[in-house]
Amino acid sequence: xxxxxxxxxxxxxxxxxRFRSAMILLAxxxxxxxxxxxxxxxxxxxxxxxxxxxxxxxxxxGILPGRYDTTGGMPPVMGTxxxxxxxxxxxxxxxxxxxxxxxxxxxxxSTLSSGARERDGIVVGTTRDYFFVRAMxxxxxxxxxxxxxxxxxxxxxIGPTVSAELFRGxxxxxxxxxxxxxxxxxxxxLGEQNKFGMNLGDAVFIPVNHAQALYDTQAMFRVxxxxxxxxxxxxxxxxxxxxxTARHEGEEDITVISPxxxxxxxxxxxxxxTLAVAGIGGISLLVAGILIMNVTLISVTQRTExxxxxxxxxxxxxxxxxxxxxxxxxxxxxxxxxxxAVGLALLALGRMAWPxxxxxxxxxxxxAALLVAIAGGVVFALVPAGRAANLDPVVALxxxx
Amino acid sequence: xxxxxxxxxxFHVGDEDVHALVDVNLDIAPGEYMSVMGPSGSGKSTLLxxxxxxxxxxxxxxxxxxxxxxxxxxxxxxxxxxxxIGFVFQAYHLVPRLTARENVELPLTLGGxxxxxxxxxxxxxxxxxxILERADHVPAQLSGGQRQRVAIARAxxxxxxxxxxxxxxGNLDSKSGEEVVRVLEQLNGxxxxxxxxxxxxxxxxxxxxxxxMLDGRVAVDERG
Numbered sequence: 001x002x003x004x005x006x007x008x009x010x011x012x013x014x015x016x017x018r019f020r021s022a023m024i025l026l027a028x029x030x031x032x033x034x035x036x037x038x039x040x041x042x043x044x045x046x047x048x049x050x051x052x053x054x055x056x057x058x059x060x061x062g063i064l065p066g067r068y069d070t071t072g073g074m075p076p077v078m079g080t081x082x083x084x085x086x087x088x089x090x091x092x093x094x095x096x097x098x099x100x101x102x103x104x105x106x107x108x109x110s111t112l113s114s115g116a117r118e119r120d121g122i123v124v125g126t127t128r129d130y131f132f133v134r135a136m137x138x139x140x141x142x143x144x145x146x147x148x149x150x151x152x153x154x155x156x157x158i159g160p161t162v163s164a165e166l167f168r169g170x171x172x173x174x175x176x177x178x179x180x181x182x183x184x185x186x187x188x189x190l191g192e193q194n195k196f197g198m199n200l201g202d203a204v205f206i207p208v209n210h211a212q213a214l215y216d217t218q219a220m221f222r223v224x225x226x227x228x229x230x231x232x233x234x235x236x237x238x239x240x241x242x243x244x245t246a247r248h249e250g251e252e253d254i255t256v257i258s259p260x261x262x263x264x265x266x267x268x269x270x271x272x273x274t275l276a277v278a279g280i281g282g283i284s285l286l287v288a289g290i291l292i293m294n295v296t297l298i299s300v301t302q303r304t305e306x307x308x309x310x311x312x313x314x315x316x317x318x319x320x321x322x323x324x325x326x327x328x329x330x331x332x333x334x335x336x337x338x339x340x341a342v343g344l345a346l347l348a349l350g351r352m353a354w355p356x357x358x359x360x361x362x363x364x365x366x367x368a369a370l371l372v373a374i375a376g377g378v379v380f381a382l383v384p385a386g387r388a389a390n391l392d393p394v395v396a397l398x399x400x401x
Numbered sequence: 402x403x404x405x406x407x408x409x410x411x412f413h414v415g416d417e418d419v420h421a422l423v424d425v426n427l428d429i430a431p432g433e434y435m436s437v438m439g440p441s442g443s444g445k446s447t448l449l450x451x452x453x454x455x456x457x458x459x460x461x462x463x464x465x466x467x468x469x470x471x472x473x474x475x476x477x478x479x480x481x482x483x484x485x486i487g488f489v490f491q492a493y494h495l496v497p498r499l500t501a502r503e504n505v506e507l508p509l510t511l512g513g514x515x516x517x518x519x520x521x522x523x524x525x526x527x528x529x530x531x532i533l534e535r536a537d538h539v540p541a542q543l544s545g546g547q548r549q550r551v552a553i554a555r556a557x558x559x560x561x562x563x564x565x566x567x568x569x570x571g572n573l574d575s576k577s578g579e580e581v582v583r584v585l586e587q588l589n590g591x592x593x594x595x596x597x598x599x600x601x602x603x604x605x606x607x608x609x610x611x612x613x614m615l616d617g618r619v620a621v622d623e624r625g
Contacts, residue, residue, distance in 0.1 A: 314483020316476040
């Protein structure tokens with residue numbers, strides 16, 4: 001039998017049982033669509049997190065006071081350290097050749113005011129290096145002057161929200177900003193930037209020496225160390241640990257976190273999650289396959305007479321088997337194509353609703369889902385088609401319905 | 402052309418063994434017109450299925466042009482059915498979703514004949530059987546006589562040497578039946594070997610050779 005004739009014959013049989021074919025098509029389409037959408041969601045989440053981490057700078061190590069056994073999980077937010085991590089500790093890290101920039105962080109919240117207007121904001125005490133480490137961009141003005149950390153003047157770089165709220169339309173540069181009971185001269189305004197869900201619009205950056213005075217503490221919240229390009233992060237982390245241990249009288253009471261390691265483990269977690277979720281989608285493909293098997297079985301039973309006739313007209317078992325397999329294959333193909341269209345459309349809708357998350361089904365997934373659907377449909381039709389092929393023509397022709 | 406030797410077939414129905422064919426011997430020459438009669442269960446349908454290669458005997462040989470068909474595989478038997486044997490059934494067995502033309506075309510389609518050639522052959526046959534103007538109707542839109550003529554057209558479109566008809570007029574009124582029989586006899590006049598299984602004594606009597614089956618044996622074999 002010619003391939004074109006085979007297809008036409010199968011297509012006619014499918015069109016003849018429109019409702020039945022539509023139901024199978026729907027089942028297959030739902031299976032494929034759910035695989036695509038679920039994979040797309042997982043993949044979108046993974047890419048989103050990876051992108052956020054990349055924005056944070058994967059070449060930056062975080063140093064926290066206190067000893068935690070972290071194996072790449074999220075860094076502990078709070079903890080009590082036996083010994084403070086000081087500005088001197090941070091400055092000492094500059095002696096390590098692999099370390100390019102060092103930015104200590106001292107965080108607090110204070111009331112910010114200018115004239116009669118005031119609001120609460122996050123105050124970040126840090127050094128000039130911070131702006132390089134985090135690749136911050138300013139919309140106007142400049143960062144802290146190139147002076148040692150302990151000799152910085154009382155200046156502030158403010159977030160765009162703070163600028164808009166406290167200075168309204170006025171140019172904030174050169175104006176006084178009151179933080180708590182101290183005055184700072186505004187020298188820069190940050191551009192809009194959103195890093196890892198942290199909105200810096202509300203933040204005010206001041207030199208760390210003034211933050212120490214403002215909050216009356218020597219202890220840093222953490223220290224960021226940017227590793228020189230090409231240098232080993234693991235080596236740098238070891239050097240940092242060794243140096244700080246030596247400075248803390250032989251006691252290793254700090255923790256060094258590599259965002260790289262965090263990214264890797266997060267990536268692995270999200271990858272596994274995607275796989276699991278795709279597996280759930282795969283179950284619906286399996287259900288569709290079983291449905292195809294059942295429907296093909298019913299079809300073989302209903303068309304017993306026709307099968308007997310085809311055999312009498314000289315169709316061998318091979319041809320009969322092929323006819324039913326092509327029917328199942330066509331049905332699966334149509335369902336799979338419809339399902340991919342629906343799945344991709346849903347992902348596109350998702351991207352429109354949440355532009356920041358790149359919902360996408362990788363091409364490989366689409367191809368795999370299509371192949372699995374079609375192959376599954378055919379495989380599940382093998383048993384019923386085989387039954388048709390082995391039907392005794394005499395019995396088939398004399399059966400009365 | 403057809404040479405049947407010691408053909409035997411036993412069916413197991415419940416606990417009983419039904420001897421459908423008991424050592425049947427039969428020679429059929431090319432162009433013969435033969436009727437097979439006999440009561441229900443005498444084995445005449447089984448004989449027809451054997452000759453049509455739809456069924457396999459338990460024992461014996463069945464040669465067509467000297468080739469023993471019994472040991473052949475299923476695909477080879479299907480091939481012989483397609484090329485050399487045409488079937489006409491009491492219940493027509495047309496595929497309901499296909500038009501008359503497509504039903505007639507089916508053996509050619511299954512045989513992989515190119516569409517252009519198919520159309521030519523189908524048109525010729527349907528014109529001959531006076532059903533060309535009904536070619537685009539589906540079976541449900543045709544009368545019984547027309548359906549049976551479509552079935553005959555389908556049976557002979559491959560130009561087989563043997564035409565096996567199982568109660569070809571069983572579902573028809575006498576006028577349509579007469580027409581169908583005339584078509585079959587006309588084909589026999591052109592050289593096709595025609596074998597008609599029937600309960601109808603008057604139809605059976607028209608054949609030049611008449612066989613009567615009884616309990617799986619050929620009881621009577623008369624000519625003239």
